Amino acid sequence: MFLSIDIGGTSTRIALSKDGKKIEKEVKYDTPKKYDDGIDLLQENIEKLTRHKPKAVSVAVASPIDYEKGTLIKPPNLPNYKGHAIRKELELRLRTKVFLENDGALGGLGEYSQRKKVKVLGYITLSTGVGGVRIVDGRIDYHALPFEPGHQILDPHGRFWPGCGQKGCFEALASGTAFEMTYGVKPEFCEDDRIWEEHAEITSQGLVNVITLWTPEVLVIGGGLTKAGSKFTKPLIKFTKEKLKIYSPPKIEISKMGDENVLLGGLILLSGKNHFGS
Ligand SMILES: [Zn+2]
Incomplete structure (x- = not known):
């Protein structure tokens, strides 16, 4: 039995899998802001979910x-x-091996597993923050430092972003948090097509940079902002393709998995091929 856990800023999810491939049970609860409470509640919820000792546990953060x-x-x-x-x-506490990984990286692994005959896949998640990963041959690509596509700088004179201490990074301009700061409305409540088009235009610049640096065959876009649907995703793909001049754009796809890609990616991590440094 394996556990794949996603500790998010808002909620924590725990998925249980008997064979390490398919998710059988899942629980979700609000993530405590204090670390000690977070660890206690996580252990409590795991014990409620199963009385057995897991073979291994992945934790996305x-x-x-x-x-x-x-x-x-x-x-x-x-x-x-x-x-x-x-x-x-x-x-x-759990008396087993635990693997930590970035949630965007696990989301990318989950997306990769749903596609056939792809060698290089890029994954970008547009959510409270912006993250992502480059996957090559089914593995998180070799990296000396973490992939942080959300903190590429798009506007050196742009908004200061306390999360990284930079100005005008991708996340400071294109995340859900940035959306609310710019337009005064939470993305989930915004129905204004013009706002979404403007946001798509800004976001597309980050995607163009990611494509030119990662050269993926497929770029998958996930995260909460894509729930806005075609009023956002259609202009986003259009602007990205228009701005990219150096070569033909790769396939750009919107994730169909939602947050499940992170939990599934956690199970793939536990299958052993993706431990850092392996
Ligand atoms: Zn940043």
Whole structure:
């Protein structure tokens, strides 16, 4: 039995899988803002879900990870979790091996598993924050530092972004948080097509940069903002294709999996091919 956990800024989800491939049970609850409460509640919910000791556990978090120490370097939406030895703590409590990975990276692994005959896949999630990953031959691509496509700078004179300390990064302009700051309305309540078109235009610049640096055959876009549907995704794909002049654009697809891609990606991580440094 395996567990795939996604600790998000708003909610935490725990998925249970007997064979490590298919998710059988899932629970969801609000993520406590305090680290100690978060760990206690996670253990409590796991014990409610199963009395058996899992073979291995994956934990997705929206943060760059220190893989050696098993800590979160900079979780913008859960600042109280920063620096704690979360992997070690969970291994002690759950008496099993625990793997930490960035949620955007696991989302990409999940998306890759749904596609055949793709060698290089790029994945970008547009959500509270902006993240993503490059997947090559079914593995998270080799990297010396974490992939942080959300913090490429699109406007050096743009909005200051406390999450990274830079100005005008992709996340500061294109995330759900940025959307609300710019337009004064939460994305889930915005029905104005002109606003969505403007937001798509800004977002497309980040996607063009990602395509030119990652050269994917398929770029998959996921995350909460895509729930706005075609009023956002249609101009987003159109602007991206128009702006990219250096070569023909790759396939650009909108995720059909939603947040499930992260949980599925967690199970793929546990299958062993994607541990950092392996
Ligand atoms: Zn940034």
